[in-house]
Every structure is written in structure tokens, then in C-alpha cells.
Amino acid sequence: MTHEQNRKAAFDPGDYPALLEFLPAYLHQDFGEEYGSAEKAIAALVADASGDQIRNIRDEWHALRQALAGRPLHEMQRTLGVLGAAWQPQSEHELEAVDEILRRSEA
Numbered sequence: 001m002t003h004e005q006n007r008k009a010a011f012d013p014g015d016y017p018a019l020l021e022f023l024p025a026y027l028h029q030d031f032g033e034e035y036g037s038a039e040k041a042i043a044a045l046v047a048d049a050s051g052d053q054i055r056n057i058r059d060e061w062h063a064l065r066q067a068l069a070g071r072p073l074h075e076m077q078r079t080l081g082v083l084g085a086a087w088q089p090q091s092e093h094e095l096e097a098v099d100e101i102l103r104r105s106e107a
Contacts, residue, residue, distance in 0.1 A: 013082050016064060018056035022049065024084030031087060038087045039097045046105045058102040065099065 013020055026045040027038060035041040046054055068076050076095065077088045089095050 011067070011079065011082070016060045016083060018053065019060045019064065019083050022053070022057055023080065023087075027080070027085035027087040029086045038089065038094060039101060041087075042098050042101045046101060054102075054105050058105060061098065061102055065095070 022045055026035070026041045028034075031038065031041045035044055045057070049057065064079065068079060073089065073092065080087060080089070
């Protein structure tokens with residue numbers, strides 16, 4: 001198995017059950033029309049979810065970001081698609097905006 005195949009095999013969507021549940025519900029095909037932006041969709045998710053759900057989402061998002069740290073943006077785009085999200089972030093800045101929304105949800 002090549003290094004690339006091993007890296008891809010290491011990603012298991014089942015390790016991210018909260019993201020699998022919530023990303024498709026909020027970052028679906030029409031999220032832009034419904035929410036206006038990914039940031040507003042994530043803010044709505046935080047507003048709608050329970051404390052435990054938010055904590056699980058935040059923890060899994062952090063783990064995903066750590067797992068893909070330093071990797072090309074297209075890998076995060078692909079991974080988000082595997083997790084059921086239609087959102088395809090176009091920059092690290094967009095991902096950092098989600099990081100910040102989830103970080104603020106800790107309060």
C-alpha cells in the first residue's frame with residue numbers, strides 16, 4: 001500500500017458520527033439559499049443543537065481539522081463531501097471562520 005492509499009484508508013467517516021449527522025442537515029445543496037453562507041449555516045446548527053451535540057460536533061470538527069492540518073484544501077473539500085456536506089470551502093479563511101464559530105460555542 002502506498003503512503004497516499006494508507007492516508008486515505010485511515011479516514012473513516014464513522015469516526016465522525018456528529019459531523020455525519022449535522023453537516024448534511026445544515027451544509028446541504030441549498031445551504032447558500034437557506035442560510036446565505038456556510039458560517040451562517042454553522043451558526044444555525046449551533047443555535048439548534050443541544051449542549052452535548054455541540055460539544056460532539058466541536059470535538060469532531062477539531063479532530064478533523066487536526067487530521068487534515070497542512071494538507072491541500074482539496075483534501076478537506078473531498079472529506080467534507082464524504083461526510084455529506086455540499087459546502088466546498090474555497091480558502092483556509094472559510095474553515096477558520098467555522099473554527100471560530102465552534103470555539104465561541106464553548107461559552
